[in-house]
Amino acid sequence: MRNLTGLLFAGGLGFMLLSIAINLDFGTPTMLIGGAIQSKALQETGATNIVTSVVLGYRGIDTLGELSILFAAAASAGLILGRRHTTAGTQTAGGFVLRHGGSMLFPLLMTIGFYIIFHGHLSPGGGFQGGVILAAAFFLPLLARPGAQLHHGTLSLIEGFAGASFVLIGLIALQQGKAFLQPMLIQDTLGVLLSAGTLPLLYLAVGLKVGAELASLLSHLAQTESDV
Amino acid sequence: MNEHLMLTIALPLLGAFLLPIIMRSSLAMGVWIGPAILGYGCWILGNLWLHGNGQPFSIAIGGFAPPIGINLYVDAMALLFAFATQLLGLIFWPFRLDQDTPKRQALMLLLVASSTGLALSGDLFNLYVFYELVAVSTFGLIAASSSGAAYVATIRYLILSGIGSVLTLFGIALIYAQTGTLNLAHLAQLAPDQLNNDLGLAAFLAILIGIGVKAELFPVNTWVPEVYATAASRLSAFLAGLVSKLAMLVILRLLLLIFHQPEATQVILILGILGVISGEFAAWRAKDMRRMLAFSSIGQLGVIFIAVALPDERGVLAVLALSLHHMLIKSGLFMLADHWGGSLDRLRGLAATSPLAGGLFVLFALSLVGMPPLPGFWAKFTLITELAGQTDPLYMIGLLVFLLATVIEASYLFRVAAKMYQTKPTENVRINAPDSGGLSLTTASLFGAGLIAVTVMVSPLGEALQAVAAQAQDVDLYIQTVLQQPLGERQ
Structure with a gap:
């Protein structure tokens, strides 16, 4: 009975989607706001990567919201994982190649991660993507050496201050008589590393926060499984 | 003054990010941060209600005029519910002290911030x-x-x-x-x-x-x-x-x-x-x-x-x-x-x-x-x-x-x-x-x-x-x- 209901619901939803999709014309998106942003973004934010100008400028508060969602998810997971005790997971130590491979990848991943974060306003990439790579850099050695641990205190310190600095950059703008999260310090040289005003700073905060959060979440998961 | 309304969302978020850090160094200070932020939020919203001219207004976030940027729309209904959010958040503040307190209070601040956002956005x-x-x-x-x-x-x-x-x-x-x-x-x-x-x-x-x-x-x-x-x-x-x-x-x-x-x-x-x-x-x-x-x-x-x-x-x-x-x-x-x-x-x-x-x-x-x-x-x-x-x-x-x-x-x-x-x-x-x-x-x-x-x-x-x-x-x-x-x- 329950399966039948589920099937009916899925079928109905699929039918609705199809009948709607027929009426939408693909390939010619309505660029009402999109077009307006494309024509203005370079002058207004100074970021050559227009996606960045949307993510941090025009819809900055959404990004702050996403960061908070990530923070809430990590905190919730910490609350639940913190008390579970499974006896599963008797990992064997990795071999020589695995351990040293993990260590050698660490600096490379760090470099790439920070490169992607710092060039977020110039080329595809940015805080979210770079942050994930940073998290991977810290998590890889952990996978190679099951006994190793990340220092959770430091991670939560980075996480907290990175999130706070995002809000604080927004508040400084407010304090200077501008709007909350309004981009500041914009110069007119496009395309150089130090351009687009406060946007790279915001992306750095995003990257550090995402990196610290994911790393601590992953190591939490790893530890919960190996707790005996 | 109107721009300060943004603080009712921004400050709880800031507080939530910092709370776990502050509580680790000083619990006595940490427990007062949340209620203080929400109390300040109530004060801002109450002031707007009392001293506003009753006309709705809109705040452009990031300084980009709507419809391109995101705005908060503040009319009496939004203000009423935003005020209720901050007040009830204060009344139902999770005071209980145990090992989960920092995370619980941070989540509560996030909940209040996002609820206020729902009322205003x-x-x-x-x-x-x-x-x-x-x-x-x-x-x-x-x-x-x-x-x-x-x-x-x-x-x-x-x-x-x-x-x-x-x-x-x-x-x-x-x-x-x-x-x-x-x-x-x-x-x-x-x-x-x-x-x-x-x-x-x-x-x-x-x-x-x-x-x-x-x-x-x-x-x-x-x-x-x-x-x-x-x-x-x-x-x-x-x-x-x-x-x-x-x-x-x-x-x-x-x-x-x-x-x-x-x-x-x-x-x-x-x-x-x-x-x-x-x-x-x-x-x-x-x-x-x-x-x-x-x-x-x-x-x-x-x-x-x-x-x-x-x-x-x-x-x-x-x-x-x-x-x-x-x-x-x-x-x-x-x-x-x-x-x-x-x-x-x-x-x-x-x-x-x-x-x-x-x-x-x-x-x-x-x-x-x-x-x-x-x-x-x-x-x-x-x-x-x-x-x-x-x-x-x-x-x-x-x-x-x-x-x-x-x-x-x-x-x-x-x-x-x-x-x-x-x-x-x-x-x-x-x-x-x-x-x-x-x-x-x-x-x-x-x-x-x-x-x-x-x-x-x-x-x-x-x-x-x-x-x-x-x-x-x-x-x-x-x-x-x-x-x-x-x-x-x-x-």
Whole structure:
């Protein structure tokens, strides 16, 4: 009975989607706001990567919201994982190649991660993507050496201050008589590393926060499984 | 001054990020940060209410004028609910100290920030982001509440909520694909041309079901009884009292501004009627106090959905009155029921051991049923007169169901009240009778006092609400305020 209901619901939803999709014309998106942003973004934010100008400028508060969602998810997971005790997971130590491979990848991943974060306003990439790579850099050695641990205190310190600095950059703008999260310090040289005003700073905060959060979440998961 | 409104969202977020760090170095300082931030938020919003000129205004975030940037739209209705959010957040602040305190308080700050955002935001996708934040922070808070039962409840809530989020996002994507904008004022402007069709209706239904998960809408409310019965009662009170109303507020806004199809209101009306029936009958059968309150909450929200389906300004007034009334009553009842878990029979003879708790319960029950001169009567009276004035037979069914629900409500509430006032409790039951904890009883008394205050001032408050409703209903005012163009230039 329950399966039948589920099937009916899925079928109905699929039918609705199809009948709607027929009426939408693909390939010619309505660029009402999109077009307006494309024509203005370079002058207004100074970021050559227009996606960045949307993510941090025009819809900055959404990004702050996403960061908070990530923070809430990590905190919730910490609350639940913190008390579970499974006896599963008797990992064997990795071999020589695995351990040293993990260590050698660490600096490379760090470099790439920070490169992607710092060039977020110039080329595809940015805080979210770079942050994930940073998290991977810290998590890889952990996978190679099951006994190793990340220092959770430091991670939560980075996480907290990175999130706070995002809000604080927004508040400084407010304090200077501008709007909350309004981009500041914009110069007119496009395309150089130090351009687009406060946007790279915001992306750095995003990257550090995402990196610290994911790393601590992953190591939490790893530890919960190996707790005996 | 107006720009400071942003602080009511930004400061709780800042506090949430920093709280775990501060608490690690100094617990004594940390515990005061949350209440201080929320108190400041109340002060800002209260000041705006008192010293504002009553005209709505819009704040462009990031300095980009809407519709390109995101804006907050602040009218009396938004201000009212934002203030209620911060105040209730302060009242239901999780004081309990244990190893989870920093995370719990940080999540609570996130919940308050996102709820305030839901009340104020003027952008469809931004609403979705705040809605998600509400969802994720409540998962954590419920799971952190206590028991294994709360875990199970959270998982059901998580799955339903996930389905709801996907549906909402799908609806938003449809709207964006059709119109190319996400700003509510801009959408309100374009809607008569572009969304008054099947696609608009499908988008609305997707968003309605999605957001309805939080607003306890009929088919997607199966998480409600489990969660409210197992989560900490301060949290249940906040969710039932406030968060459900904010989801309702979002649906009302979208309905007023964008979706004018008659089918949209019909769907809401039918789902509302079904919600009333299912909720009230389930509450009548419930054997556990908090489960009963949860089911009754589903029924009450159904009544509010019926009011949302009403077309004109009096309908909005009924929604506001019923929502605020339910916010007051349900919060109070959940606080009263803090220690009343388990079988309803445990409450036998409770009025003798704790006369204040018994008296408060009777007061809340009377107002919930709609006994004049308590405010519940006026809220329900507005709805009845408005429903009776409609010609569509569906509204008549709504009226009948509503009256039937009132009878059922009276029956189960007074069954409990009668149990409390039974005079000759047997010995062993007497020992079991729970005592109401000091803090929760004090909080409940606060809501009781609020209810009496509203009863005394019902006529000026009614007029004020009428003005709020009129302003919320004015689509032209909304468009004009946000896009700042004279009315003549509307396309």
